[in-house]
Structure formats: structure tokens, C-alpha cells
Amino acid sequence: MNESLILKNISRHISLSNEETSYFLSLLKEKKIQKKETILKQEQLCREISFVQSGVLRAFYLDPSGKESTIMFAVPDWWITDMFCFIHQKPAMLTIEALEESTVLQLQKENLDKLYIKVPKFEKFFRIMMQNAYIREQLRTIENLSLTAEERYHAFLQKYPLAAERITQKQIASYLGITPEFLSTIKTSKQKSEGS
Known part of the structure; x- marks a missing residue:
């Protein structure tokens, strides 16, 4: 397990001793996910929060x-879960694929609760993360x-610059709340204006 990325993520808000770092890492579980595989399905109990080490996930x-509405994408160095259902241990409202x-590196809710007790500064870290x-x-x-x-499309490109090329037009359109055809028109118009 390569833990450098997650430790860098944590260090933006809190400092850990070697002992605290070891304890935190001991609670994480690495999971490799194939393309189109889900780590959470709607109606399934949401037990984990996931940190993206590599790849791209979509909630x-x-x-x-049967209509899909994309809520968020997660790229390396991002956390993802169905936050309401994770915190309250309820069936998920979202699917994450x-x-x-x-x-991803996953932290179970019960381990997060243990972490808060043993290393209270993690409450600050997750409070900042949830505020953001x-x-x-x-x-x-x-x-x-x-x-x-x-x-909104331009804002999307600024927010997810690395992921934009790796996400289908249909998925981007569902995030923006428009049809793929309308997104195609926007992209064509953008390319024409950049070419002129």
C-alpha cells in the first residue's frame, strides 16, 4: 500500500506523530476496483469512506x-462516500462506481469512530473536509x-481538469443536468471560438 498521497492529504490540516500515523494506516483497507465496478450501490448500507489513490470514481x-444524475466525480487525492448515509449508517442514496x-483506501465508520477517540485531532481533519x-x-x-x-461546463473543466478527458460525454452531461446532445453543441461552439 502506497500511503504517501493520503498522508500528504492529511498533513494539509493536521500533524501526526509516527505512532498516530501508524495507527491511522492500520485502520485503512486498500481496494482495487475494475472499470464499471461499484464500491457502493443504492440501498446498500454505507459502511466506508474512500480515499482515491488512482483512477476516477463517480457518485x-x-x-x-432509470435516469442517472451524477453528483460528483472523485480523482486521486479526493475522498468520496455517500456522506449522509455514511455518518448515519443508513442505506445509500447513491451508487459509486x-x-x-x-x-482506493477505505476507512470503515466503526474505525473512524475509534480514530476520533485515539487520535482526537482527526475530528478537526474530517470537520475541515466536510466543511469544504x-x-x-x-x-x-x-x-x-x-x-x-x-x-457550468467551463466551471466543470476548471474543477476536474485531469478527469475531463477520461469521463464520457454522457456522464459529464448528467453532472451538468443537460443532455449529451446539448453538451456536444457547447463543445463544438467552444472549439470554434478557440479556433477563430
Whole structure:
């Protein structure tokens, strides 16, 4: 298990002793995921939060008619879960799948609770992480209300520059709340303006 990326992620907000680092790493489980494999399915109990080591993951909601709405993408150095269901240990509202061969480090809810007791500074780390996630979602909601589809696409490219080339047009469109055909029109218009 290569732990350098996750330790760098943690060190942005808290400092750990060697003993604390060892204990934290002992609670993680590495999982390799094949393309299109899920690590969480809607209605399944959400037991883990995952840190992306490599690859790209997508969290989406599937409505009763079978329409997918992408909630988020996760690239290396990002955390992903169905946060509400993870915290409250409820059946998931989201499905999380790998868009390509990926590796994640997973932390189970019961181990997170142990971590809070043994290394209390992790409460600060996860509080900051959840605050940042809340801010991202609030800004995304405001973008959806105030920006045109084209402006939302540009914001998407800024937010996920490394993933944009590795995600299908259909998945990007479902994240933006538009049809793949309309996204194709936006991309064609963008290419023309860049070429002129």
C-alpha cells in the first residue's frame, strides 16, 4: 500500500506523530476496483469512506425511471462516500462506481469512530473536509441556479481538469443536468471560438 498521497492529504490540516500515523494506516483497507465496478450501490448500507489513490470514481443517483444524475466525480487525492448515509449508517442514496481501473483506501465508520477517540485531532481533519465539501456543494447549487449550461461546463473543466478527458460525454452531461446532445453543441461552439 502506497500511503504517501493520503498522508500528504492529511498533513494539509493536521500533524501526526509516527505512532498516530501508524495507527491511522492500520485502520485503512486498500481496494482495487475494475472499470464499471461499484464500491457502493443504492440501498446498500454505507459502511466506508474512500480515499482515491488512482483512477476516477463517480457518485450518481438513479431515479425510479432509470435516469442517472451524477453528483460528483472523485480523482486521486479526493475522498468520496455517500456522506449522509455514511455518518448515519443508513442505506445509500447513491451508487459509486469506478470509471476506470482504480485503487482506493477505505476507512470503515466503526474505525473512524475509534480514530476520533485515539487520535482526537482527526475530528478537526474530517470537520475541515466536510466543511469544504459543503462549500463545494453550495457553490455548485448556486452555479446551477445562476450560470448558463456553457458557463457550468467551463466551471466543470476548471474543477476536474485531469478527469475531463477520461469521463464520457454522457456522464459529464448528467453532472451538468443537460443532455449529451446539448453538451456536444457547447463543445463544438467552444472549439470554434478557440479556433477563430
